[in-house]
Amino acid sequence: MTSPSIHAMPEHWTELSAAKRRKRLCSEEVEALKTSCAKDCGKEHVAECSSCYGKVLDRMCLRYTESQDREWFTQRRAFLHELEGFFQDARDRKRSLKCIEARIESEKEAWYRWVLRKYPEFIAVSDGGVNQDELRGMLDDPDRSRQELVSMMLEGAGKPPGWPASVEAFAEKVAATKADPAEVKQLYVAEFFMDRHTGHVLENAQRYLDEYAASETMLLEDIIDKIASDFQESRICQPQRDSHRRRLDELRRAKTAFEQNKLQAKGQLCGNQAFTASEELYNLPPCHVCGKTVDSNGVLSCSLCQAVTQMGGSKKLTGDHVEADHDCEAGGRCVQLRDEDVEMDDGTSQAVSCRECIDQKRMTLYCSYRCAGENIAEHRQSAHGVETEAEDARGLVALTEQVVESTLQRENPGLGMSRVD
Template sequence: MASPSAHAMPEHWTELIAAKQQKQLCWEELRALQSACEKTCGKTQVAECDDCYGKALNRMRQRYTASREREWFTQRKAFLHELEELFQEAMERKRSLEFVEARIESEKEAWYRWVLRKYPEFIAVSEGEARQEELRGMLDDPDRSRQELVGMMLEGVGAPAGWPSSVAAFAERVVAARGDAAELKRLYVAEFFLGRPPRGEVMENAQKYLDEYRASASLTLEDPPATAGRAPAGQDGL
């Protein structure tokens, strides 16, 4: 039998990849702004130049409040409204950029906890009732960091081979595809439907979903297969 994919939730890859792409684009533009500020304004730090600092903050604000991609924060409307106000306060020098970034990280941690609650199977597959209770307690404890949660989850379900480098490498390959539909499909087929090299066999019970995915130009990994009311292989066993 082929080994299962290291990545168990295809529906969150859209959010992950969009986030990586938009973050990269944002930082490229901010670096260009920094370089331009140094050449034209004579400032080594953007924060020292009111005009360029405002431009930088506005670009960072747009990164979240004007994103057209589906990202982890897209449906968190109250947070986005709050973020608009925080960036305005930062523009007026009433808030530090560090404060705004810390608030973003806090919200991302809340999103991560939400994902774990949405998929209670993560806890159910952890060995031992005591471990499961500890995990449930951590989800409700704001003093436990996201890093602690990740560590505890991996102890319970087992870290995929090569994690986290394998996850990062796959995400980078998807970003590098730059929306090429054929290349993206090839990457997703290899990652979510096939076992690990060297054999790379189709995973057990996945062939009909793979055939449907390959045959459709519009079907995404998030779409329920027409052949069954369940998601594609790779989510089994969650």
């Protein structure tokens, strides 16, 4: 895959830092010229002094024509040549500074439209409800301002957290590295590849991180190009993946229901021996079809809900609710959905539950230790208000089967639950 970004523009953060630095330096030197003119020439405004006004215009012109850094305008030779003529007209009092500022703004808008055309992934990721046809139409409509383009892109792609202060702060961090390659790469890895809350590599980012970390010459833009290319390929294959995922979900639901039925059947067999279950387990709802009272001896109720009920919680004991009530807490981030072709046979695929939720008399399930390790930090932050380190995740969950078994045996001595193979 060819990478257009190497030749098209520098690292975006480097460019932003350079622009801020050059703009600040130009402003400081222009203010110094104005102060000197007021002091030495006695003019109230520098425009009244032909000599000093010419120096101010020269310094402004050099801001663009002799910039030592790569900025948005440095490759636009025709514009820079035209700009020199504009500043000469201003020296001859044939053109105002406002006219020059308007021309610079117009060229910057043309540059921004060029970036969006050259890098269509900016449009491709705009899936936040923005009309993509309208966005593409704006690129060729001179009556739509750059600010309108920026606003629509932010609406579609989403604003970074803390925008715009967070972007400015990160640009300052990059500038503080003084372009040291190792420091810049370390900063990029922490900012763009890692989850700052869990310390884990972001979902689906590991292979990009490995490639970026292994190369001394690869730019961040190269990684963006690779992600965009993979995104386009992924869209082509999406229908087939959706079909596979639906089939996988069907098989998973069937397996869950089958395992639940086996456990419940075994529990009922044990209960038919000379043991009596707790009174709470007889508190069944009326029949969903006829509305009559249900014979508790003829019903298979959910073992997980039995355990929660006997802990002191409140759950429905029967009903078609396994998928809704006992699905993996990770949802769309579940490792089995992400790695649907990987069979976990290392003993880590047993369902586990959040220990703190168990203490609060409810069950929050994960399909495996591995899935809990990657996702429980977010759950503990939102449900319990505590920060969690990635290495602590395993000690914060318990095997669901052991919890259910011990609860049933504690509350109903002799009434056990075992897996039927």
